Amino acid sequence: xxxxxxxxxxxxxxxxxxxxxxxxxxxxxxxxxxxxxxxxxxxxxxxxxxxxxxxxxxxxxxxxxxxxxxxxxxxxxxxxxxxxxxxxxxxxxxxxxxxxxxxxxxxxxxxxxxxxxxxxxxxxxxxxxxxxxxxxxxxxxxxxxxxxxxxxxxxxxxxxxxxxxxxxxxxxxxxxxxxxxxxxxxxxxxxxxxxxxxxxxxxxxxxxxxxxxxxxxxxxxx
Numbered sequence: 001x002x003x004x005x006x007x008x009x010x011x012x013x014x015x016x017x018x019x020x021x022x023x024x025x026x027x028x029x030x031x032x033x034x035x036x037x038x039x040x041x042x043x044x045x046x047x048x049x050x051x052x053x054x055x056x057x058x059x060x061x062x063x064x065x066x067x068x069x070x071x072x073x074x075x076x077x078x079x080x081x082x083x084x085x086x087x088x089x090x091x092x093x094x095x096x097x098x099x100x101x102x103x104x105x106x107x108x109x110x111x112x113x114x115x116x117x118x119x120x121x122x123x124x125x126x127x128x129x130x131x132x133x134x135x136x137x138x139x140x141x142x143x144x145x146x147x148x149x150x151x152x153x154x155x156x157x158x159x160x161x162x163x164x165x166x167x168x169x170x171x172x173x174x175x176x177x178x179x180x181x182x183x184x185x186x187x188x189x190x191x192x193x194x195x196x197x198x199x200x201x202x203x204x205x206x207x208x209x210x211x212x213x214x215x216x217x218x219x220x221x222x
Contacts, residue, residue: 005099012105022161024063028212031105036210038067038153039074041218042185046151047078054081058177060140061155062086064100065116068133073108075130083132089139145177154186166193172200178221189215
């Protein structure tokens, strides 16, 4: 399936799939969206309410590695140990990663970003003393983890493209993968997704969305 590099509203790039008319990140700003949804509403929120300094994160849709890269940067700022697992069925290519401008836009380490894409799949690699990354190449339906994670970044394609990702069975898998009081954050705010989360046991909040989107969802395992 053809993939193209595009520039989003904040100057950072994303990947666009013409056949699906879908992009990996918001056209209004890839970095702005990721910081708002996953860092502020996810990582910062969980660190504040829990006080944990050792956090396990699961990302549904590793994609460009942007969310992981931002989290690695924040692990240094928060002085927090983070073990990060990114699940991706169709990894980006070396040619595509070479065109991603996130280190430059964030004034951050190109070396660390490169490491994230260069470490072998299925192996935990240490990117920095505070941040370990394991990339797993598999479909989301193959996730069988039980109470392993404090935070889930749910960054799958939207329901128009992948409706099977936004149903009760998927969120049941996510619920099982989280530890007690763990949180799941996603850019989506569709009512059917919220109801599916609530049906499997999550307490769900509607929150202000990133630029270009009115709302997003945060679900907590109580």
